[in-house]
Amino acid sequence: AQSVTQPDIHITVSEGASLELRCNYSYGATPYLFWYVQSPGQGLQLLLKYFSGDTLVQGIKGFEAEFKRSQSSFNLRKPSVHWSDAAEYFCAVGGGNSGYALNFGKGTSLLVTP
Amino acid sequence: GAVVSQHPSRVICKSGTSVKIECRSLDFQATTMFWYRQFPKQSLMLMATSNEGSKATYEQGVEKDKFLINHASLTLSTLTVTSAHPEDSSFYICSAKTGALYEQYFGPGTRLTVT
Numbered sequence: 001a002q003s004v005t006q007p008d009i010h011i012t013v014s015e016g017a018s019l020e021l022r023c024n025y026s027y028g029a030t031p032y033l034f035w036y037v038q039s040p041g042q043g044l045q046l047l048l049k050y051f052s053g054d055t056l057v058q059g060i061k062g063f064e065a066e067f068k069r070s071q072s073s074f075n076l077r078k079p080s081v082h083w084s085d086a087a088e089y090f091c092a093v094g095g096g097n098s099g100y101a102l103n104f105g106k107g108t109s110l111l112v113t114p
Numbered sequence: 115g116a117v118v119s120q121h122p123s124r125v126i127c128k129s130g131t132s133v134k135i136e137c138r139s140l141d142f143q144a145t146t147m148f149w150y151r152q153f154p155k156q157s158l159m160l161m162a163t164s165n166e167g168s169k170a171t172y173e174q175g176v177e178k179d180k181f182l183i184n185h186a187s188l189t190l191s192t193l194t195v196t197s198a199h200p201e202d203s204s205f206y207i208c209s210a211k212t213g214a215l216y217e218q219y220f221g222p223g224t225r226l227t228v229t
Contacts, residue, residue, distance in 0.1 A: 032216045034217075036220070041205075041223070041225070042222060042223065043118075043120075043207055043220045043221050043222040043223045044158075044207070044209075044220040045220075046217070046219075046220075049216075049217060051216065090157060090158070094216050095216065100146055100163070100211060100216060100218075101148060101160050101163055102148075102160070102209075102218060103160075104157045104158045104159075105157060106156065106157045107156075107157050109155075
């Protein structure tokens with residue numbers, strides 16, 4: 001079965017520290033991978049996406065993610081976190097049997113401390 | 115570009131009444147729209163997929179007679195929660211895509227509270 005796993009429910013980092021949010025997927029075909037961010041009571045904003053090509057993708061707000069097929073992972077990184085980055089982050093996967101619909105992970109809540 | 119709006123942003127209704135939520139693509143033609151439901155502190159769960167001019171495809175466990183979806187034009191889809199009950203209280207989010215592209219653009223969501 002197709003699935004998306006975000007192992008970390010909550011992560012706390014100090015402002016200025018580096019960040020890595022994990023995402024693992026289980027898909028039969030080549031997946032289309034996305035990272036979204038959601039602020040409280042808001043919709044989702046696309047941070048970055050991977051369809052094909054260079055496995056290191058750059059997104060908005062200084063985020064990047066690396067697709068590693070051998071590890072079935074698409075981890076999100078940021079070298080220096082800002083207080084405004086505190087939000088909920090969702091990894092999503094599309095393609096394969098799901099067609100155009102996206103399968104979302106359960107999300108990782110990021111807390112940034114001073 | 116690629117802006118999706120939802121209306122209303124918040125709605126409170128009494129149990130037993132029906133509520134309509136609109137999802138509009140403002141600057142592109144949305145051949146496909148998706149409706150998601152999100153419970154507090156949880157992920158998005160796909161409710162249904164609708165293609166313009168066709169009947170919506172509902173996910174397993176979603177009552178199609180309770181959650182009526184209409185996608186009558188390339189810029190508008192509506193979700194009607196019929197005979198709403200307190201357990202229908204949730205955050206409803208729509209998204210839209212165009213053509214054969216996989217990228218979805220999300221609306222800001224609608225907070226439904228049923229009293």
